[in-house]
Amino acid sequence: MDLEMYTRFLLALIAVLALIGGIAWLARRLGLGGRLAPNRGKNPRLSLVEVMALDSRRRLVLVRRDAKEHLLLLGPSGDLRVESDIPAPEQAEEGPKPVALKSGGAAS
Numbered sequence: 870m871d872l873e874m875y876t877r878f879l880l881a882l883i884a885v886l887a888l889i890g891g892i893a894w895l896a897r898r899l900g901l902g903g904r905l906a907p908n909r910g911k912n913p914r915l916s917l918v919e920v921m922a923l924d925s926r927r928r929l930v931l932v933r934r935d936a937k938e939h940l941l942l943l944g945p946s947g948d949l950r951v952e953s954d955i956p957a958p959e960q961a962e963e964g965p966k967p968v969a970l971k972s973g974g975a976a977s
Contacts, residue, residue: 933957 918931918938927944929951938955941948 914935916933918933920931921929923929923942927942930941930943932939932941936957937953938957939950940952940955942951
């Protein structure tokens with residue numbers, strides 16, 4: 870094997886890796902990554918409150934519809950409603966509360 874063969878192999882490897890990276894970036898930009906993201910519309914009736922990954926294949930999802938919340942288990946074998954008609958807490962409507970930071974007394 871000569872230098873030309875190694876150079877062609879290296880360039881082909883770089884091209885394939887760039888193609889894989891480009892397809893992954895495009896899939897993420899188009900929303901094909903498999904993540905669930907909350908809706909940010911004006912006063913939506915349906916919103917995604919929280920998502921927690923149990924393992925690499927299953928997720929617990931808390932969905933709010935109007936004033937009720939529903940806990941769902943999503944997985945490859947199917948979807949399961951764990952709990953339904955949970956009253957939505959009042960704090961969730963107000964948004965996050967500010968946190969007061971304590972300053973340390975030490976000066977440098």
